[in-house]
Amino acid sequence: MTTARLVLRRWHDEDRVPFAALNADPEVMRFFPRPLTRAESDEFADRIEAAFDEHGYGLWAVDAAEAGGFVGFVGLAWQRFPAHFTPALEIGWRLARHAWGRGYATEAAVAARDFAFRPVADPSGGAGMDEIVSITTRTNEPSQAVMRRIGMTRDPADDFLHPSLAPDHPLAPHVLHRLRRA
Numbered sequence: 792m793t794t795a796r797l798v799l800r801r802w803h804d805e806d807r808v809p810f811a812a813l814n815a816d817p818e819v820m821r822f823f824p825r826p827l828t829r830a831e832s833d834e835f836a837d838r839i840e841a842a843f844d845e846h847g848y849g850l851w852a853v854d855a856a857e858a859g860g861f862v863g864f865v866g867l868a869w870q871r872f873p874a875h876f877t878p879a880l881e882i883g884w885r886l887a888r889h890a891w892g893r894g895y896a897t898e899a900a901v902a903a904r905d906f907a908f909r910p911v912a913d914p915s916g917g918a919g920m921d922e923i924v925s926i927t928t929r930t931n932e933p934s935q936a937v938m939r940r941i942g943m944t945r946d947p948a949d950d951f952l953h954p955s956l957a958p959d960h961p962l963a964p965h966v967l968h969r970l971r972r973a
């Protein structure tokens with residue numbers, strides 16, 4: 792998919808080095824338990840590719856020509872961990888620090904959101920969803936700002952503790968944003 796400034800595409804092997812670099816950046820990963828090793832980053836890229844093979848969509852690699860090419864991912868991922876709202880299709884994003892503050896995440900997320908709601912048979916591709924969600928730890932304000940900018944809303948009644956973290960972990964409290972097809 793293309794937007795005014797971006798290309799959202801399947802992954803290339805060459806993306807793995809810059810992807811590992813952003814996953815190793817403590818600032819990029821400050822709302823996650825810890826940065827990823829190269830092996831963990833590659834395993835994540837493998838899982839992303841497997842999801843594309845299964846569904847035909849996923850966490851697209853994002854190219855920004857004016858920022859030198861690959862800047863991270865924006866896209867759609869099925870969440871199946873035990874929670875009151877799962878299984879659910881989540882929209883998510885992770886960009887390298889040099890690509891922040893330019894509106895890239897929101898621009899790409901609009902394209903991913905519109906893909907999610909288009910019918911599966913649409914010539915431009917679609918996931919045929921009635922609702923998408925987005926989750927993040929309660930303190931990740933930059934990510935929640937992207938959610939709001941693409942029209943998602945949070946109901947505090949949907950707040951939850953992420954089951955993969957200990958309940959007393961500072962990152963465990965999560966917020967859920969939802970968006971229904973217009």
Ligand SMILES: CC(C)(COP(=O)(O)OP(=O)(O)OC[C@H]1O[C@@H](n2cnc3c(N)ncnc32)[C@H](O)[C@@H]1OP(=O)(O)O)[C@@H](O)C(=O)NCCC(=O)NCCS
Nearest residue numbers: 819822884885886891892893894895896897926927933934
């Ligand atoms: C979450 C994340 C993608 C948000 O990035 P971001 O740069 O804040 O968001 P956008 O790309 O939408 O850019 C918006 C900012 O660009 C600015 N901007 C500059 N030029 C712009 C343009 N041409 N168009 C739109 N916005 C522009 C906006 O004013 C806004 O700045 P502000 O936050 O100071 O108000 C980024 O912080 C990130 O990758 N974090 C690490 C990973 C992570 O936490 N992911 C989410 C896990 S749930």
